[in-house]
Amino acid sequence: MAEVGVLLLNLGGPDRQEDVKPFLYNLFADPEIIRIPFAPLQKPLAWLIATSRAPKSRRNYQAIGGGSPLRAMTEQQGRVLKKALASRGLDAQIYVGMRYWHPFTEEAVRQIKADGVRRLVLLPLYPQYSISTSGSSLKLLDQLWARDAQLKSIERIAINSWYSRPGYIKAMGERVREGLDRFDDPDRVHILFSAHGVPRSYVDQDGDPYQRQTEETVDLVMGALGRPNAHSLAYQSRVGPVEWLKPYTEETINELAQKGVRSLLAVPVSFVSEHIETLQEIEIEYREVAEAAGIHDFRRAKALNVSKTFIDDLAELVIENLGVYSR
Ligand SMILES: C=CC1=C(C)c2cc3[nH]c(cc4nc(cc5[nH]c(cc1n2)c(C)c5CCC(=O)O)C(CCC(=O)O)=C4C)c(C)c3C=C
Numbered sequence: 001m002a003e004v005g006v007l008l009l010n011l012g013g014p015d016r017q018e019d020v021k022p023f024l025y026n027l028f029a030d031p032e033i034i035r036i037p038f039a040p041l042q043k044p045l046a047w048l049i050a051t052s053r054a055p056k057s058r059r060n061y062q063a064i065g066g067g068s069p070l071r072a073m074t075e076q077q078g079r080v081l082k083k084a085l086a087s088r089g090l091d092a093q094i095y096v097g098m099r100y101w102h103p104f105t106e107e108a109v110r111q112i113k114a115d116g117v118r119r120l121v122l123l124p125l126y127p128q129y130s131i132s133t134s135g136s137s138l139k140l141l142d143q144l145w146a147r148d149a150q151l152k153s154i155e156r157i158a159i160n161s162w163y164s165r166p167g168y169i170k171a172m173g174e175r176v177r178e179g180l181d182r183f184d185d186p187d188r189v190h191i192l193f194s195a196h197g198v199p200r201s202y203v204d205q206d207g208d209p210y211q212r213q214t215e216e217t218v219d220l221v222m223g224a225l226g227r228p229n230a231h232s233l234a235y236q237s238r239v240g241p242v243e244w245l246k247p248y249t250e251e252t253i254n255e256l257a258q259k260g261v262r263s264l265l266a267v268p269v270s271f272v273s274e275h276i277e278t279l280q281e282i283e284i285e286y287r288e289v290a291e292a293a294g295i296h297d298f299r300r301a302k303a304l305n306v307s308k309t310f311i312d313d314l315a316e317l318v319i320e321n322l323g324v325y326s327r
């Protein structure tokens with residue numbers, strides 16, 4: 001068994017319709033996702049919010065085949081990453097640890113112990129760091145390590161964010177270029193980067209670097225793209241009554257239509273895999289918004305998935321981090 005492990009961290013998603021409500025409960029029970037000031041109320045409120053959101057969420061998953069493709073895609077990324085590492089001379093075992101659904105992070109960690117891994121790279125599959133995503137997964141791992149003597153002997157190498165890596169930016173640029181070149185007149189297309197939102201208070205009160213890193217990502221991708229297109233950044237997937245990062249994607253689509261934009265390429269930013277936010281929210285909901293506003297040529301750039309440029313860069317990222325920490 002390999003001495004080096006790489007733990008891919010992601011959010012997880014329901015595999016089937018029956019999983020939607022328990023998945024939502026796990027998500028809302030996490031104080032990094034929803035802050036309930038009085039801790040004993042976190043779980044009962046999580047149950048209430050999950051119960052009220054489940055019907056809408058189930059319909060959305062139904063529209064993309066019944067469940068989330070996130071697990072299958074993350075596992076495929078893991079297999080391709082293993083090969084990319086092997087071709088660079090590193091024999092590493094890849095694990096997938098989801099935060100709110102199977103395979104849970106705790107299950108992955110049990111396997112990591114059983115396999116006798118000595119050095120473990122923690123690699124969040126979120127390019128930009130947010131308290132609500134990478135932060136939550138890394139915090140859970142801290143808690144698991146704190147209470148387990150056997151785990152303490154495994155060297156942990158945590159990667160917080162990797163949005164500014166030239167390989168990732170190049171891979172994003174390739175996806176944008178592929179998307180643009182499907183239009184009749186690529187240079188006249190407006191590029192709308194759509195990032196997952198977070199509540200505004202995460203940034204203003206808690207110092208979440210997510211917004212800054214997302215803005216930087218867009219600047220870097222536009223710089224690497226070398227095309228003359230106009231572009232904007234907006235935030236999608238708002239949940240609940242509080243204010244989230246603005247502008248909201250839906251409002252931006254309407255404003256762009258009013259300004260005369262007729263061809264739009266939506267580019268998902270915070271996700272490296274297809275999942276409900278790309279397949280349902282962008283492809284179905286935002287397409288309808290665009291159509292209704294008069295943008296009839298609405299397309300979407302593919303998520304990175306197993307882009308060779310992207311996976312090769314992840315392999316380099318893992319190797320560089322192992323090198324830095326090797327003694
Ligand atoms: C309510 C708070 C939420 C915050 C904050 C949040 C941040 C956040 N999420 C992602 C990526 C993903 N989110 C996914 C699903 C999902 N997220 C929320 C809520 C918050 N996310 C909900 C309620 C759900 C369930 C789906 C739904 O009902 O809309 C997923 C999984 C998608 C899948 O295919 O199953 C991902 C991935 C990021 C990147 C982020 C902040 C930066």
Ligand SMILES: [Fe+2]
Binds near residue numbers: 237
């Ligand atoms: Fe989310």
Ligand SMILES: [Fe+2]
Binds near residue numbers: 237276277281
């Ligand atoms: Fe959503």
